Amino acid sequence: MAGLEAPNQPTKSAGQYLSIGLISIKIEPQDRRARERNLAEPKTPTRLSKAFNAAWVRPFLFLIFIVVVWDLSIRLFRIPAYQIPAPADVVAVLWHDWPELARQSWPTTYATIWGFVLSALFGIPVAMLIAGSKTVESYVYPLLVFSQSVPKIAIAPLFVVWFGFGILPKIISAFLLGFFPVVVSAVQGFKSVDPDMVDLARAMQGSRFHVFRAVNLPHAMPAIFSGLKVSVTLAVVGAVVGEFVGSNSGIGYVMQRSIGTFDLPTMFAALVILALLGVILFWIVDRIERLVVPWHVSQREEIIVAA
Amino acid sequence: MTALNKTGASPPPAHLRVVGDRGASQKAGIRLSAVSKTYRSRDGDVPSLQPLDFHINAGEFFVVVGPSGCGKSTLLKMISGLLPPSTGEIFVEGEKVDKPHGNVGIVFQNALLLPWRNILNNVMLPIDMKRLPREEFLPRAKALLKLVGLEGFERKLPWQLSGGMQQRASICRALVHDPKIVLMDEPFGALDAMTRERMNVELMRIQRETGKTVLLITHSIPEAVFLADRVLVMTERPGAIAAIYDVPLPRPRSLDVMTDPVFSELVQRIRKHFFTQSALD
Numbered sequence: 001m002a003g004l005e006a007p008n009q010p011t012k013s014a015g016q017y018l019s020i021g022l023i024s025i026k027i028e029p030q031d032r033r034a035r036e037r038n039l040a041e042p043k044t045p046t047r048l049s050k051a052f053n054a055a056w057v058r059p060f061l062f063l064i065f066i067v068v069v070w071d072l073s074i075r076l077f078r079i080p081a082y083q084i085p086a087p088a089d090v091v092a093v094l095w096h097d098w099p100e101l102a103r104q105s106w107p108t109t110y111a112t113i114w115g116f117v118l119s120a121l122f123g124i125p126v127a128m129l130i131a132g133s134k135t136v137e138s139y140v141y142p143l144l145v146f147s148q149s150v151p152k153i154a155i156a157p158l159f160v161v162w163f164g165f166g167i168l169p170k171i172i173s174a175f176l177l178g179f180f181p182v183v184v185s186a187v188q189g190f191k192s193v194d195p196d197m198v199d200l201a202r203a204m205q206g207s208r209f210h211v212f213r214a215v216n217l218p219h220a221m222p223a224i225f226s227g228l229k230v231s232v233t234l235a236v237v238g239a240v241v242g243e244f245v246g247s248n249s250g251i252g253y254v255m256q257r258s259i260g261t262f263d264l265p266t267m268f269a270a271l272v273i274l275a276l277l278g279v280i281l282f283w284i285v286d287r288i289e290r291l292v293v294p295w296h297v298s299q300r301e302e303i304i305v306a307a
Numbered sequence: 308m309t310a311l312n313k314t315g316a317s318p319p320p321a322h323l324r325v326v327g328d329r330g331a332s333q334k335a336g337i338r339l340s341a342v343s344k345t346y347r348s349r350d351g352d353v354p355s356l357q358p359l360d361f362h363i364n365a366g367e368f369f370v371v372v373g374p375s376g377c378g379k380s381t382l383l384k385m386i387s388g389l390l391p392p393s394t395g396e397i398f399v400e401g402e403k404v405d406k407p408h409g410n411v412g413i414v415f416q417n418a419l420l421l422p423w424r425n426i427l428n429n430v431m432l433p434i435d436m437k438r439l440p441r442e443e444f445l446p447r448a449k450a451l452l453k454l455v456g457l458e459g460f461e462r463k464l465p466w467q468l469s470g471g472m473q474q475r476a477s478i479c480r481a482l483v484h485d486p487k488i489v490l491m492d493e494p495f496g497a498l499d500a501m502t503r504e505r506m507n508v509e510l511m512r513i514q515r516e517t518g519k520t521v522l523l524i525t526h527s528i529p530e531a532v533f534l535a536d537r538v539l540v541m542t543e544r545p546g547a548i549a550a551i552y553d554v555p556l557p558r559p560r561s562l563d564v565m566t567d568p569v570f571s572e573l574v575q576r577i578r579k580h581f582f583t584q585s586a587l588d
Contacts, residue, residue: 197419203387204484205409206436214435218423295423295464 082262089265094272105273107250111167111239112281115174116232122175123182123231124224130183131190141187148180153241160246170242170250177238178231185227189220222296225289232281236274251277335365335400336520337386337488342395344381354545355381358395361539361548363522365400365487368514370531371524373541374581379524382546383490386522387411400487409437412481412519414491418473420465426452426476427461433484444483451479454513471502478510482517489514491523495530504562507534511560532556532573533565540580549580 067087073079074086081089094101126144130137152173159169193216201211243252251270258266344356356378363369373379384390386397388407397404399411412433420429430448434441452458455475457468465473474494481489494510495503507530514521525531531538532554540549552573556564564570 194417194419196415196417197421199384199387199389200413200415200419201432201436203389203407203409203411203413204433204436205407210436210438214432215421218421293423 085265093265093269111170116235119178127186156245173242174235174238178235181230182227189223337363338398357547370535378546418477488520
């Protein structure tokens with residue numbers, strides 16, 4: 001063993017040098033278990049490749065690419081600024097009007113979050129009822145799908161008539177857009193429980209509530225979260241739609257106003273802020289999901305790293 | 308064996324004779340009297356089980372074999388109280404079954420471990436469902452995991468274990484609340500043949516050590532004969548009792564009993580039930 005140890009010492013560092021390159025090949029004979037471990041574990045990443053592999057880097061690089069293409073095509077095809085503004089102009093607006101834009105994005109954020117929270121608070125119990133009772137399902141579900149086919153944008157003016165120009169119609173609009181994906185995903189999650197698993201818990205004299213809390217609800221969590229992630233981005237759309245129809249504040253209002261004056265840089269700046277808002281809220285829900293369902297298949301890699 | 312050779316004359320030897328209901332007067336164990344099940348569907352009533360009468364003694368290893376769809380799983384659900392029989396009565400330990408009584412442990416073909424609970428907490432599921440004091444049963448759960456060779460895996464999540472290990476954990480879950488009877492629905496059907504044989508040997512050891520009454524359902528005739536004190540043969544749908552056989556093989560059994568002439572004769576005898584009924588001939 002001692003004889004084997006000594007020649008292995010340099011090969012270890014040689015192996016590290018090799019893995020810095022694109023292909024890592026281990027030619028040196030090592031004991032089998034160590035080799036299997038090498039196959040199972042990812043090669044040790046260098047600092048540079050680690051930075052390049054961070055989740056946000058690639059979309060960021062792609063974004064830079066898009067902006068460059070955008071800028072170049074404006075210059076090449078001589079697109080006038082009142083049709084598409086140059087990226088630099090948009091950035092300039094973002095820079096100069098930042099206090100105003102930040103102030104205007106607050107009502108939008110507020111309406112989005114409330115709409116989203118309401119769609120989760122109502123969507124999950126409604127899904128529980130639909131999944132739990134065939135009767136409820138037969139009455140409610142078709143109507144829900146039917147209501148979803150009505151374009152929200154078309155009925156948004158109605159909310160202004162009913163609830164005025166305040167924040168409430170925006171919240172309702174965000175809620176209506178966010179509600180449906182939560183219900184559909186959660187129903188699917190609740191229904192996909194193995195009936196044998198429920199039988200097993202029931203045979204142990206678990207009450208309906210206990211069985212639900214121990215089996216059905218955790219089982220449905222991954223599906224619920226995929227619904228929530230769709231819902232949160234749609235809630236942003238809903239809030240903006242609400243603002244389009246009638247308001248004197250919010251990002252939707254900024255967009256309406258800038259379109260009216262052909263102030264396209266401001267309009268694009270507002271779009272950037274909306275996109276950022278959606279991304280940030282999505283990211284927050286994604287983080288919460290990791291905390292709540294760390295056991296799910298999609299999260300497993302993380303557990304191995306942690307373990 | 309010597310006793311068998313003496314009786315092996317012109318009348319069928321003892322182990323090939325269909326045995327009746329021994330000890331039906333006993334209170335312990337499981338007793339079914341005229342239990343039948345008919346499912347109501349849109350196309351009318353579908354009989355699943357024809358009236359069954361039999362008794363499983365306390366501490367007995369009782370195996371039911373039958374073709375698929377003969378109502379074996381229905382039988383299991385009725386005994387555990389999840390499904391009311393259409394006619395007749397079921398008694399577990401002398402108590403009439405009319406709702407889930409919790410005096411059973413159940414093992415299904417799939418381990419059915421909850422992926423968000425670690426192995427120990429999965430084993431503790433019946434305790435949580437019955438709202439029994441956790442700290443009282445934790446040592447028992449750990450002892451059971453040790454019994455099936457899963458010591459040190461308490462904190463692992465189910466997917467980190469192999470199929471055989473998961474099924475062992477589910478056996479622990481079936482035993483943790485100390486039920487009198489254990490119901491097993493093709494418990495090793497999803498495992499590979501080698502693991503399956505090993506698990507069968509282990510299951511017999513666990514049954515001997517815990518003294519539980521076991522009702523096991525299987526498709527495999529050799530498995531049935533290998534495990535059972537008695538084998539109940541069921542007919543095709545609607546299920547009915549074709550025969551009940553004694554398995555006079557001595558315990559503890561090892562895989563070597565499969566070469567025993569008594570073993571192969573019984574396997575052949577039981578197999579005949581299915582070949583004479585089915586469309587194969």
